[in-house]
Amino acid sequence: MPKQAKFEDENLLENIKLDAKHSVKVLDSIDRCILLGLYCSSQRKNRIIKLSVNNDFSYTQIVLFKPKIWSIQIKTLLLNSTTEINDQQKVTSALEQIEIILMHYEKLPRPSNCLDYIFSSNLEDRRTIQHNLGKIYFDLKFFQSALIVFEHLADLTKCCNCLMKLKRTNEIQKLVQKKLKENPTPFLYCLLGDVTLDNICYEIAWELSNHSYAKAQN
Numbered sequence: 001m002p003k004q005a006k007f008e009d010e011n012l013l014e015n016i017k018l019d020a021k022h023s024v025k026v027l028d029s030i031d032r033c034i035l036l037g038l039y040c041s042s043q044r045k046n047r048i049i050k051l052s053v054n055n056d057f058s059y060t061q062i063v064l065f066k067p068k069i070w071s072i073q074i075k076t077l078l079l080n081s082t083t084e085i086n087d088q089q090k091v092t093s094a095l096e097q098i099e100i101i102l103m104h105y106e107k108l109p110r111p112s113n114c115l116d117y118i119f120s121s122n123l124e125d126r127r128t129i130q131h132n133l134g135k136i137y138f139d140l141k142f143f144q145s146a147l148i149v150f151e152h153l154a155d156l157t158k159c160c161n162c163l164m165k166l167k168r169t170n171e172i173q174k175l176v177q178k179k180l181k182e183n184p185t186p187f188l189y190c191l192l193g194d195v196t197l198d199n200i201c202y203e204i205a206w207e208l209s210n211h212s213y214a215k216a217q218n
Contacts, residue, residue, distance in 0.1 A: 027063070032062075035063050036063060038059060039059035040079070069117050069121075072117055074123055075123045078123075082132075095136070133149055134146045138165075143162045146158070156179065156188075164195070172195045180192070186209040186215075190202060190213070
C-alpha cells in the first residue's frame with residue numbers, strides 16, 4: 001500500500017502532531033469514507049469563500065492514520081496531492097505522490113482486494129489519474145512531462161497542445177497527417193488547420209462532415 005510522500009522542506013510538518021493529552025482514533029472503513037465526503041464538501045465551500053486549505057488537512061490525516069483499505073488510502077493521497085499542488089512549498093512532493101500511486105497501479109499484488117469500498121471512496125480509474133497528472137503538468141508549464149503522459153494516453157489533442165507550447169509545429173503536422181492517412185476525419189482536418197492556419201483544411205472538414213461539424217466554421 002503506497003504511503004504519503006515526504007516533504008523536502010524541513011520546515012514543514014508531514015503530519016499533524018498532537019500533545020500527550022490527545023490521541024487519534026483508528027476509524028472503521030465506512031467512517032473514513034464519510035470523512036472523505038466531508039473533506040470534499042469542505043473543499044467545494046472553500047473554493048467559494050477562499051478559506052485556507054489547512055483547515056481541511058486534519059480530515060485526510062485522520063483517514064491516513066493506520067490505513068486498512070487500499071481504495072480509501074489511494075483516494076485520500078490523491079485528494080491531498082490535488083490540494084497541495086497549489087502550494088509552492090509542497091508541489092514537488094504532491095507530484096511525486098501521484099507518480100508513486102500510478103507506479104503502484106502497475107504492480108498490484110492482489111487486484112481483487114483493491115475492490116473493497118471502491119465506490120464508497122469514489123476512487124478514479126488509472127487512466128483518469130494519468131490524465132489529471134498530465135493536466136497538472138501542463139498547468140505548471142511542464143510541457144515536456146505533460147507530452148509524455150498524453151502520448152502514453154494517445155490523446156492527440158493534448159499532445160498537439162503540448163507540442164504547440166514547445167514550438168514544435170513541424171511534429172504536429174507530421175503527427176496529424178499520419179493520422180489523416182489512417183482515418184481522415186473533420187476533427188483532424190480542423191486540427192491541421194489550427195496548426196497551419198490554412199483555411200482549406202477547414203473547408204475540407206466542412207465538406208467531409210456533410211456540413212455538420214461546427215468547428216470547421218469557426
